[in-house]
Amino acid sequence: xxxxxxxxxxxISAFLVVASxxxxxxxxxxxxxxxxxxxxxxxxxxxxxxxxxxxxxxxxLMRTDKxxxxxxxxxxxxxxxxxxxxxxxxxxxxxxxxxxxxGSALGAVFAGDLITLFIFWELLAISSVVFIWARGTERAIDxxxxxxxxxxxxxxxxxxxxxxHYHATGSLAFNHxxxxxxxxxxxxxAFGIKSAFPFLxxxxxxxxxxxxxxxxxxxxxxxxxxxxxxxxxGFAGEEILVYIGVxxxxxxxxxxxxxxxxxxxxxxxxxxQVGFMVTGIGIGTALAxxxxxxxxxxxxxxxxxxxMSMGAVLYRVGHINGxxxxxxxxxxxxxxxxxxxxxxxxxxxxxxxxxxxxSMVMAALVKEEYNYLWLFMLFASAGVFHHAGIKxxxxxFFAHDSGLRPKEAPVNMLxxxxxxxxxxxxxxxxxxxxxxxxPWEVNxxxxxxxxxxxQLQLLFFSALAFVWLNKxxxxxxxxxxxxxxxxxxxxxxxxxxxxxxxxxxRKIKESAMTAAIAPMHSIRNSFSQSYIxxxxxxxxxxxxxxxxxxxxxxxxxxxxxIFGSVL
Amino acid sequence: xxxxxxxxxxxxxxxxxxxxxxxxxxxxxLLVIADFxxxxxxxxxxxxxxxxxxxxxxxxxxxxxxxxxxxxTVVMRKEDYYDE
Numbered sequence: 323x324x325x326x327x328x329x330x331x332x333x334i335s336a337f338l339v340v341a342s343x344x345x346x347x348x349x350x351x352x353x354x355x356x357x358x359x360x361x362x363x364x365x366x367x368x369x370x371x372x373x374x375x376x377x378x379x380x381x382x383l384m385r386t387d388k389x390x391x392x393x394x395x396x397x398x399x400x401x402x403x404x405x406x407x408x409x410x411x412x413x414x415x416x417x418x419x420x421x422x423x424x425g426s427a428l429g430a431v432f433a434g435d436l437i438t439l440f441i442f443w444e445l446l447a448i449s450s451v452v453f454i455w456a457r458g459t460e461r462a463i464d465x466x467x468x469x470x471x472x473x474x475x476x477x478x479x480x481x482x483x484x485x486x487h488y489h490a491t492g493s494l495a496f497n498h499x500x501x502x503x504x505x506x507x508x509x510x511x512a513f514g515i516k517s518a519f520p521f522l523x524x525x526x527x528x529x530x531x532x533x534x535x536x537x538x539x540x541x542x543x544x545x546x547x548x549x550x551x552x553x554x555x556g557f558a559g560e561e562i563l564v565y566i567g568v569x570x571x572x573x574x575x576x577x578x579x580x581x582x583x584x585x586x587x588x589x590x591x592x593x594x595q596v597g598f599m600v601t602g603i604g605i606g607t608a609l610a611x612x613x614x615x616x617x618x619x620x621x622x623x624x625x626x627x628x629x630m631s632m633g634a635v636l637y638r639v640g641h642i643n644g645x646x647x648x649x650x651x652x653x654x655x656x657x658x659x660x661x662x663x664x665x666x667x668x669x670x671x672x673x674x675x676x677x678x679x680x681s682m683v684m685a686a687l688v689k690e691e692y693n694y695l696w697l698f699m700l701f702a703s704a705g706v707f708h709h710a711g712i713k714x715x716x717x718x719f720f721a722h723d724s725g726l727r728p729k730e731a732p733v734n735m736l737x738x739x740x741x742x743x744x745x746x747x748x749x750x751x752x753x754x755x756x757x758x759x760x761p762w763e764v765n766x767x768x769x770x771x772x773x774x775x776x777q778l779q780l781l782f783f784s785a786l787a788f789v790w791l792n793k794x795x796x797x798x799x800x801x802x803x804x805x806x807x808x809x810x811x812x813x814x815x816x817x818x819x820x821x822x823x824x825x826x827x828r829k830i831k832e833s834a835m836t837a838a839i840a841p842m843h844s845i846r847n848s849f850s851q852s853y854i855x856x857x858x859x860x861x862x863x864x865x866x867x868x869x870x871x872x873x874x875x876x877x878x879x880x881x882x883x884i885f886g887s888v889l
Numbered sequence: 890x891x892x893x894x895x896x897x898x899x900x901x902x903x904x905x906x907x908x909x910x911x912x913x914x915x916x917x918x919l920l921v922i923a924d925f926x927x928x929x930x931x932x933x934x935x936x937x938x939x940x941x942x943x944x945x946x947x948x949x950x951x952x953x954x955x956x957x958x959x960x961x962t963v964v965m966r967k968e969d970y971y972d973e
Contacts, residue, residue, distance in 0.1 A: 461972070579957035580965070652898040688932050696933070704949040720900065772929045779920050779942040786917055787950035789910065798958045804971060806964040813971055 325372040326365075327383045327432055328358045328394060329442070332401075332425025336418050351405050351417060358428070359398035362391065371434060381441075382434025382495070388761035392615055393431040393551045395759070397424055399745070400543035400622050407630050407738035408536035419452035420540055427544040431551050435494040436484035436509075439552070443480055443516075446545055447473030453537025454529050462532040468809070469529035472522075473545075476515035483508030499556040510557060517549035517600060518593050520569050524809035526593060527577075531586040531642075535633045538585060542592060542629050543622045550599045550618050559606025567601030568698050570594065575705035577807065582800050584642045584714055585632050588625065591668065591710040594702060595621045601699065602683040605690055608762035613682025616760055620667065620675035620749055627664035627742035628714060631657050634735050635718055638728035644713075644800035649723035657731045658719040660739040667746040669711035669781055670703065675746045677777065678753035678768045685766070704784040711781075712788050717800060917943075 335354040339347055368391065372384040401424035408420065426449060430442035447470060454466035487505035488494050499506050511522075518526045526546070530538050557563060574590035574597075581587045595617070602614030634657050635650060636642040651658040663674070670676035680703070687696040731739070749756050753768060791797040849855055900906055924940045931937055938944070 575953060576957045576960055579954060580961050693933055700945060701949045704946045705953050708950045708953060771927050775923055775927055775929065776942040779940065780946040782917050782920055783943040783946035784950045787947045791951065791954055797954060798961065802968040804966045804968055806966060
């Protein structure tokens with residue numbers, strides 16, 4: 323029993339969901355994460371390795387240590403909260419996708435070899451795209467297709483890397499890989515696509531805002547966090563990750579400031595938060611790695627909470643453009659308060675979850691003397707508060723009165739957001755429980771006078787900047803717009819380039835044809851006028867008869883050859 | 890619907906907004922004063938600048954917004970840019 327992989331529970335539930343209806347189906351959906359979490363908590367210890375043979379190959383379906391267990395708990399919590407949030411949705415496709423998606427994430431974090439990882443990697447891709455397509459709009463279907471191409475491409479890199487790795491080392495075990503080989507780089511790119519490295523990130527900001535109201539909540543929890551887990555296992559301490567992480571933390575905040583679609587703002591801030599995790603993994607010390615995974619833990623919950631609150635607004639209002647929202651606190655006060663708790667958590671206010679996890683990465687940067695990068699990360703921290711902490715709640719719930727008076731969010735949504743908000747405050751004020759789950763031994767406590775004071779100064783004066791800019795009318799207004807990002811390369815530049823290229827080649831072909839056909843005509847004309855043209859064989863014949871004559875000649879050769887050798 | 894529109898909410902009264910902002914300014918001032926009272930342990934040179942974090946937070950956010958606004962001139966397109 324102890325060796326039953328938890329993903330099996332999710333996959334069985336997916337079948338049960340197909341066979342059931344109504345209230346029974348809802349009970350199955352809610353019970354699955356609870357049973358899986360109990361199973362992991364009671365039966366699964368660290369140090370289990372269990373394999374399963376298929377076609378002479380051993381798949382390591384279970385390899386447990388504190389790192390995989392931490393993510394397993396996280397994914398159970400995330401799927402439980404997201405399921406409650408989506409409880410009102412009666413869409414079999416999304417319900418099955420939710421189970422397969424969360425189950426695959428669990429499968430991936432327990433995968434002990436690269437092939438098992440690859441299988442769950444692709445299952446994550448296929449199941450998650452359902453949430454984008456579920457929106458049903460043409461934009462969503464296109465965005466889903468682009469999302470899927472990226473995800474599948476990531477899987478192809480992973481498989482290629484795994485095979486090269488096997489060829490070179492004779493092993494497929496998924497442990498530290500490093501960047502010392504071609505295989506290492508291939509796998510690194512695979513993980514990089516899924517964790518939204520710069521220039522490989524546009525699937526996220528393109529796809530997530532197009533997903534269904536409840537779908538984005540699921541999406542935000544699993545894909546990037548499985549990638550963060552994989553990076554932590556395979557590439558801890560690779561210094562390039564520090565620079566990639568800092569870039570990820572810094573560039574999206576500029577986009578977040580000018581973006582109008584508030585779910586897209588959150589998608590950019592998701593990349594920013596993953597930047598902190600990637601940086602921690604790159605530093606590679608026990609403190610930094612603990613910081614990275616602890617931040618993944620708190621991020622799933624507060625980012626989920628923010629996506630849920632924006633989802634609730636989208637559900638009630640029908641759109642999520644900052645330019646057309648405002649004043650919603652009047653009729654959605656509970657959602658407002660819950661959103662603010664998420665905003666305080668992501669901004670790393672003391673007593674909220676971001677504070678106790680992000681600070682470990684920051685402390686590790688100082689300890690390893692990345693002084694200038696630390697300044698960039700401090701800039702990113704202030705920026706997070708600016709765009710996610712203030713902008714999201716301000717433009718949705720306050721700002722100018724849009725005149726919209728939507729109803730408060732449905733009860734199931736409020737319960738889901740309430741659970742997430744409680745966890746945000748619990749983790750933030752009682753961090754010892756999260757710290758005891760962390761994989762590496764480290765002695766760290768976030769609450770000391772200096773840290774609390776400096777963080778409060780940073781945040782309050784960031785807020786002061788917002789107030790001042792608003793009063794001076796310097797703050798950029800929310801505008802209906804599209805902001806060009808890396809996806810421009812393949813959505814406009816390459817298609818336009820290919821289009822122009824095709825026109826160019828067509829012109830070349832035409833002029834070449836006219837140039838070539840003219841002399842051919844004259845040759846034919848002069849031939850038909852010559853006296854040879856009067857012979858039977860020089861008439862124009864169908865291809866079939868030509869083939870017939872050629873084969874006749876070949877047969878003659880063959881016969882001559884056989885008899886020639888006999889004689 | 891009409892009596893709903895006439896209902897006054899918390900921030901409809903300018904006085905409340907003002908009270909909130911004044912409270913906020915007071916906290917900001919207290920945080921700077923605290924910087925001189927509470928001993929801060931520092932590891933980096935620039936941390937020794939008085940109220941370093943407050944200044945940095947303010948400057949960082951103004952810079953962020955100004956640069957982002959400038960960025961709009963380069964990257965901003967119509968909302969249906971990709972649909973054409």
